[in-house]
Amino acid sequence: MYTILDNVDERIGARIRAERESRGWSLTGLAEKSGVSRAMIHKVERGESSPTATLLAKFAGAFGMTMSALLAFAELEEGRLLRLADQPLWVDPESGYLRRHVSPKSASGLNLVEIDLPPSAEIPMPAAAYRQAQQLIWVLDGNLVFIEGGERHELSTGDCLELGPPGDCVFKNESSRTCKYAVIVVRK
Template sequence: MIHKVERGESSPTANLLGKLSGAFGLSMSALLARVENGHGRLLKKADQSLWTDPATGYLRRHVSPQSDLPLDVVHITLPAGKEVAMPASAYLFLRQLIWVLEGELVFIEGQLRHAIHAGDCLELGPPMDCVFKNETAQPCTYAVVLLNISH
Protein backbone atom coordinates (compact mmCIF):
# COMPACT_ATOMS: atom_id res chain seq x y z
CA MET A 1 0.00 0.00 0.00
CA ILE A 2 2.82 2.45 0.81
CA HIS A 3 4.21 2.02 -2.71
CA LYS A 4 0.84 2.99 -4.22
CA VAL A 5 0.71 6.11 -2.02
CA GLU A 6 4.28 7.07 -3.00
CA ARG A 7 3.41 6.72 -6.70
CA GLY A 8 0.24 8.79 -6.24
CA GLU A 9 -1.97 5.84 -7.20
CA SER A 10 -3.79 5.76 -3.86
CA SER A 11 -4.57 8.05 -0.94
CA PRO A 12 -3.50 6.83 2.52
CA THR A 13 -6.09 5.99 5.16
CA ALA A 14 -6.01 7.56 8.63
CA ASN A 15 -4.85 4.23 10.05
CA LEU A 16 -1.92 4.01 7.61
CA LEU A 17 -0.91 7.62 8.33
CA GLY A 18 -1.05 6.84 12.07
CA LYS A 19 1.31 3.90 11.59
CA LEU A 20 3.71 5.93 9.41
CA SER A 21 3.75 8.89 11.81
CA GLY A 22 4.53 6.55 14.72
CA ALA A 23 7.36 4.93 12.76
CA PHE A 24 8.92 8.33 12.07
CA GLY A 25 8.30 9.71 15.57
CA LEU A 26 6.08 12.48 14.20
CA SER A 27 2.52 13.44 14.94
CA MET A 28 0.13 12.88 12.04
CA SER A 29 -0.11 16.68 11.81
CA ALA A 30 3.66 17.04 11.49
CA LEU A 31 3.81 14.29 8.88
CA LEU A 32 1.11 15.96 6.78
CA ALA A 33 2.58 19.44 7.35
CA ARG A 34 5.89 18.35 5.82
CA VAL A 35 4.10 18.30 2.49
CA GLU A 36 3.03 21.91 2.96
CA ASN A 37 5.38 24.86 2.50
CA GLY A 38 3.61 27.47 4.64
CA HIS A 39 5.53 29.09 7.48
CA GLY A 40 4.80 31.99 9.76
CA ARG A 41 2.96 32.60 12.99
CA LEU A 42 -0.45 33.20 11.40
CA LEU A 43 -2.04 30.39 9.43
CA LYS A 44 -5.22 31.62 7.76
CA LYS A 45 -8.10 29.17 7.40
CA ALA A 46 -7.82 29.29 3.60
CA ASP A 47 -4.19 28.14 3.89
CA GLN A 48 -4.72 25.34 6.41
CA SER A 49 -4.03 21.93 4.93
CA LEU A 50 -7.00 19.60 4.56
CA TRP A 51 -6.87 15.84 4.24
CA THR A 52 -9.75 13.41 3.81
CA ASP A 53 -9.52 9.73 4.73
CA PRO A 54 -10.67 7.89 1.60
CA ALA A 55 -12.03 4.99 3.68
CA THR A 56 -14.31 6.99 6.02
CA GLY A 57 -14.65 10.58 4.79
CA TYR A 58 -12.96 11.75 8.02
CA LEU A 59 -11.84 15.34 7.34
CA ARG A 60 -8.72 16.62 9.09
CA ARG A 61 -7.65 20.28 9.04
CA HIS A 62 -4.26 21.24 10.45
CA VAL A 63 -5.09 24.50 12.27
CA SER A 64 -1.81 25.45 13.97
CA PRO A 65 1.06 27.12 12.08
CA GLN A 66 4.12 25.00 11.36
CA SER A 67 6.80 26.07 13.86
CA ASP A 68 9.33 24.82 16.37
CA LEU A 69 6.61 24.81 19.05
CA PRO A 70 6.01 21.14 20.01
CA LEU A 71 2.24 21.67 19.88
CA ASP A 72 -0.30 20.96 17.13
CA VAL A 73 -4.00 21.76 16.91
CA VAL A 74 -6.14 19.76 14.51
CA HIS A 75 -9.83 20.25 13.61
CA ILE A 76 -11.63 17.01 12.68
CA THR A 77 -15.02 16.17 11.26
CA LEU A 78 -16.00 12.52 11.62
CA PRO A 79 -19.03 11.62 9.49
CA ALA A 80 -22.11 9.98 10.99
CA GLY A 81 -21.77 6.26 11.61
CA LYS A 82 -18.02 6.15 10.90
CA GLU A 83 -15.01 5.14 12.98
CA VAL A 84 -11.24 5.51 12.70
CA ALA A 85 -8.83 3.17 14.48
CA MET A 86 -5.35 4.35 15.45
CA PRO A 87 -2.43 2.21 16.63
CA ALA A 88 -0.69 2.93 19.94
CA SER A 89 2.55 3.53 18.00
CA ALA A 90 1.07 6.79 16.68
CA TYR A 91 0.94 8.17 20.26
CA LEU A 92 4.15 6.96 21.93
CA PHE A 93 5.70 10.44 21.94
CA LEU A 94 2.54 12.54 22.35
CA ARG A 95 0.19 13.85 25.03
CA GLN A 96 -3.27 14.67 23.71
CA LEU A 97 -6.55 16.36 24.48
CA ILE A 98 -9.78 15.71 22.57
CA TRP A 99 -12.29 18.57 22.73
CA VAL A 100 -15.69 17.91 21.13
CA LEU A 101 -17.05 21.05 19.46
CA GLU A 102 -20.28 19.69 17.94
CA GLY A 103 -22.04 16.35 18.18
CA GLU A 104 -20.99 13.27 20.13
CA LEU A 105 -17.83 11.18 19.97
CA VAL A 106 -17.13 7.77 21.44
CA PHE A 107 -13.43 7.32 22.12
CA ILE A 108 -12.18 3.85 22.98
CA GLU A 109 -8.77 3.46 24.68
CA GLY A 110 -8.03 -0.25 24.90
CA GLN A 111 -11.00 -1.56 26.92
CA LEU A 112 -12.07 1.88 28.23
CA ARG A 113 -14.98 3.62 26.49
CA HIS A 114 -15.51 7.39 26.79
CA ALA A 115 -18.73 9.14 25.65
CA ILE A 116 -17.72 12.72 24.88
CA HIS A 117 -20.37 15.38 24.19
CA ALA A 118 -20.16 18.93 22.81
CA GLY A 119 -18.05 21.04 25.16
CA ASP A 120 -16.40 18.04 26.87
CA CYS A 121 -12.62 17.63 26.83
CA LEU A 122 -10.74 14.36 27.43
CA GLU A 123 -7.06 13.99 28.28
CA LEU A 124 -5.77 10.75 26.79
CA GLY A 125 -4.05 8.22 29.01
CA PRO A 126 -0.96 6.13 28.22
CA PRO A 127 -0.57 5.18 24.55
CA MET A 128 -2.69 2.21 23.47
CA ASP A 129 -4.67 1.20 20.41
CA CYS A 130 -7.74 3.40 20.17
CA VAL A 131 -10.85 4.04 18.10
CA PHE A 132 -12.65 7.31 17.35
CA LYS A 133 -16.35 6.48 16.73
CA ASN A 134 -19.36 8.51 15.71
CA GLU A 135 -22.37 6.37 16.57
CA THR A 136 -24.91 9.10 15.77
CA ALA A 137 -26.74 10.18 12.61
CA GLN A 138 -24.97 13.59 12.61
CA PRO A 139 -21.34 14.54 11.91
CA CYS A 140 -19.10 15.06 14.94
CA THR A 141 -16.62 17.93 14.99
CA TYR A 142 -13.77 17.96 17.48
CA ALA A 143 -10.33 19.42 18.06
CA VAL A 144 -7.27 17.42 19.00
CA VAL A 145 -4.45 19.24 20.78
CA LEU A 146 -1.17 17.34 20.55
CA LEU A 147 1.95 17.99 22.60
CA ASN A 148 5.11 16.29 21.36
CA ILE A 149 6.97 15.20 24.52
CA SER A 150 10.01 13.87 22.66
CA HIS A 151 11.48 17.38 22.25
Protein backbone atom coordinates in the same frame (compact mmCIF):
# COMPACT_ATOMS: atom_id res chain seq x y z
CA MET B 1 -13.11 28.94 2.40
CA TYR B 2 -10.77 26.06 3.14
CA THR B 3 -7.91 24.83 0.98
CA ILE B 4 -7.92 21.27 -0.27
CA LEU B 5 -4.38 20.79 -1.53
CA ASP B 6 -4.30 20.02 -5.24
CA ASN B 7 -1.43 17.57 -4.96
CA VAL B 8 -2.03 16.28 -1.44
CA ASP B 9 -1.36 12.62 -2.28
CA GLU B 10 1.96 13.49 -3.92
CA ARG B 11 2.99 15.72 -1.01
CA ILE B 12 2.10 13.10 1.59
CA GLY B 13 3.87 10.41 -0.43
CA ALA B 14 7.00 12.57 -0.76
CA ARG B 15 6.95 13.21 3.02
CA ILE B 16 6.69 9.50 3.79
CA ARG B 17 9.50 8.69 1.37
CA ALA B 18 11.69 11.47 2.89
CA GLU B 19 11.03 10.18 6.43
CA ARG B 20 11.84 6.61 5.37
CA GLU B 21 15.00 7.58 3.50
CA SER B 22 16.24 9.90 6.26
CA ARG B 23 16.27 6.86 8.55
CA GLY B 24 18.05 4.70 5.97
CA TRP B 25 15.08 2.31 5.79
CA SER B 26 14.19 0.26 2.76
CA LEU B 27 10.59 -0.32 1.71
CA THR B 28 10.86 -3.68 3.47
CA GLY B 29 12.10 -2.00 6.65
CA LEU B 30 9.17 0.42 6.72
CA ALA B 31 6.77 -2.43 5.91
CA GLU B 32 8.05 -4.41 8.90
CA LYS B 33 7.86 -1.43 11.27
CA SER B 34 4.44 -0.18 10.12
CA GLY B 35 2.58 -3.35 9.20
CA VAL B 36 1.82 -1.86 5.75
CA SER B 37 2.70 -3.91 2.67
CA ARG B 38 5.66 -2.91 0.49
CA ALA B 39 3.33 -2.60 -2.50
CA MET B 40 1.05 -0.14 -0.67
CA ILE B 41 4.01 1.89 0.61
CA HIS B 42 5.33 2.11 -2.95
CA LYS B 43 1.94 3.31 -4.25
CA VAL B 44 1.58 5.89 -1.47
CA GLU B 45 5.13 7.22 -1.92
CA ARG B 46 4.53 7.68 -5.64
CA GLY B 47 1.22 9.47 -5.02
CA GLU B 48 -0.68 6.71 -6.82
CA SER B 49 -2.86 5.87 -3.81
CA SER B 50 -4.59 8.16 -1.37
CA PRO B 51 -3.67 6.87 2.10
CA THR B 52 -6.40 6.36 4.68
CA ALA B 53 -6.23 7.77 8.20
CA THR B 54 -5.40 4.27 9.45
CA LEU B 55 -2.45 3.94 7.05
CA LEU B 56 -1.15 7.39 7.96
CA ALA B 57 -1.33 6.52 11.66
CA LYS B 58 0.67 3.33 11.01
CA PHE B 59 3.34 5.29 9.12
CA ALA B 60 3.48 7.98 11.80
CA GLY B 61 3.83 5.34 14.52
CA ALA B 62 6.67 3.64 12.66
CA PHE B 63 8.46 7.00 12.39
CA GLY B 64 7.88 7.78 16.07
CA MET B 65 5.75 10.83 15.32
CA THR B 66 2.09 11.75 15.46
CA MET B 67 -0.12 11.71 12.39
CA SER B 68 -0.54 15.48 12.85
CA ALA B 69 3.21 16.02 12.69
CA LEU B 70 3.57 13.79 9.63
CA LEU B 71 0.83 15.65 7.78
CA ALA B 72 2.00 19.08 8.96
CA PHE B 73 5.35 18.53 7.27
CA ALA B 74 3.53 17.67 4.04
CA GLU B 75 0.86 20.39 4.24
CA LEU B 76 2.29 23.53 5.75
CA GLU B 77 4.69 26.29 4.85
CA GLU B 78 6.72 28.13 7.50
CA GLY B 79 5.12 31.10 9.23
CA ARG B 80 3.43 32.18 12.44
CA LEU B 81 0.02 32.97 10.93
CA LEU B 82 -2.17 30.46 9.14
CA ARG B 83 -5.31 32.12 7.84
CA LEU B 84 -8.55 30.18 7.56
CA ALA B 85 -8.41 30.27 3.76
CA ASP B 86 -4.93 28.69 3.87
CA GLN B 87 -5.65 25.95 6.40
CA PRO B 88 -5.23 22.72 4.47
CA LEU B 89 -7.88 20.01 4.39
CA TRP B 90 -7.36 16.32 4.00
CA VAL B 91 -10.19 13.84 3.44
CA ASP B 92 -9.84 10.16 4.31
CA PRO B 93 -10.93 8.39 1.11
CA GLU B 94 -12.32 5.47 3.08
CA SER B 95 -14.44 7.09 5.80
CA GLY B 96 -14.97 10.69 4.66
CA TYR B 97 -13.17 11.88 7.83
CA LEU B 98 -12.26 15.53 7.17
CA ARG B 99 -9.12 16.94 8.80
CA ARG B 100 -8.32 20.67 8.85
CA HIS B 101 -4.90 21.72 10.09
CA VAL B 102 -5.58 24.90 12.10
CA SER B 103 -2.22 25.81 13.67
CA PRO B 104 0.79 27.22 11.80
CA LYS B 105 3.84 25.00 11.35
CA SER B 106 5.70 25.37 14.60
CA ALA B 107 9.03 24.37 16.07
CA SER B 108 7.31 24.30 19.48
CA GLY B 109 5.77 20.91 18.77
CA LEU B 110 2.19 22.16 19.11
CA ASN B 111 -0.44 21.13 16.55
CA LEU B 112 -4.13 21.97 16.51
CA VAL B 113 -6.34 19.99 14.17
CA GLU B 114 -10.10 20.13 13.61
CA ILE B 115 -11.87 16.93 12.58
CA ASP B 116 -15.31 16.32 11.07
CA LEU B 117 -16.18 12.68 11.70
CA PRO B 118 -19.16 11.54 9.61
CA PRO B 119 -22.02 9.53 11.09
CA SER B 120 -21.16 5.85 11.66
CA ALA B 121 -17.46 6.47 10.91
CA GLU B 122 -14.83 4.61 12.89
CA ILE B 123 -11.12 5.51 12.77
CA PRO B 124 -8.68 3.16 14.53
CA MET B 125 -5.28 4.54 15.60
CA PRO B 126 -2.40 2.37 16.79
CA ALA B 127 -0.61 3.14 20.05
CA ALA B 128 2.60 3.88 18.17
CA ALA B 129 1.02 7.04 16.74
CA TYR B 130 0.78 8.53 20.26
CA ARG B 131 4.11 7.54 21.79
CA GLN B 132 5.90 10.84 21.33
CA ALA B 133 3.07 13.25 22.18
CA GLN B 134 0.58 14.43 24.74
CA GLN B 135 -2.89 14.85 23.26
CA LEU B 136 -6.25 16.33 24.15
CA ILE B 137 -9.56 15.72 22.40
CA TRP B 138 -12.08 18.56 22.64
CA VAL B 139 -15.57 17.96 21.22
CA LEU B 140 -16.77 21.12 19.48
CA ASP B 141 -20.14 19.82 18.27
CA GLY B 142 -21.90 16.48 18.51
CA ASN B 143 -20.99 13.22 20.21
CA LEU B 144 -17.80 11.22 20.01
CA VAL B 145 -16.99 7.79 21.37
CA PHE B 146 -13.29 7.41 22.05
CA ILE B 147 -12.06 3.94 22.92
CA GLU B 148 -8.65 3.98 24.56
CA GLY B 149 -7.33 0.48 25.15
CA GLY B 150 -10.27 -1.18 26.88
CA GLU B 151 -11.76 2.07 28.22
CA ARG B 152 -14.75 3.68 26.49
CA HIS B 153 -15.22 7.46 26.77
CA GLU B 154 -18.51 8.99 25.61
CA LEU B 155 -17.91 12.67 24.90
CA SER B 156 -20.43 15.40 24.11
CA THR B 157 -20.17 19.02 22.98
CA GLY B 158 -17.72 20.90 25.19
CA ASP B 159 -16.13 17.81 26.75
CA CYS B 160 -12.33 17.60 26.74
CA LEU B 161 -10.34 14.41 27.33
CA GLU B 162 -6.60 14.10 27.95
CA LEU B 163 -5.30 10.86 26.47
CA GLY B 164 -3.68 8.42 28.86
CA PRO B 165 -0.60 6.28 28.22
CA PRO B 166 -0.26 5.20 24.60
CA GLY B 167 -2.64 2.42 23.67
CA ASP B 168 -4.52 1.39 20.56
CA CYS B 169 -7.61 3.56 20.25
CA VAL B 170 -10.65 4.16 18.08
CA PHE B 171 -12.53 7.36 17.27
CA LYS B 172 -16.21 6.52 16.64
CA ASN B 173 -19.25 8.50 15.69
CA GLU B 174 -22.23 6.37 16.68
CA SER B 175 -24.71 9.20 16.06
CA SER B 176 -26.66 10.18 12.96
CA ARG B 177 -24.92 13.55 12.52
CA THR B 178 -21.36 14.70 11.98
CA CYS B 179 -19.19 15.15 15.06
CA LYS B 180 -16.72 18.05 15.05
CA TYR B 181 -13.79 17.84 17.44
CA ALA B 182 -10.33 19.29 17.90
CA VAL B 183 -7.17 17.38 18.64
CA ILE B 184 -4.46 19.33 20.41
CA VAL B 185 -1.05 17.69 20.16
CA VAL B 186 2.11 18.65 22.02
CA ARG B 187 5.22 16.64 21.17
CA LYS B 188 7.21 15.51 24.18
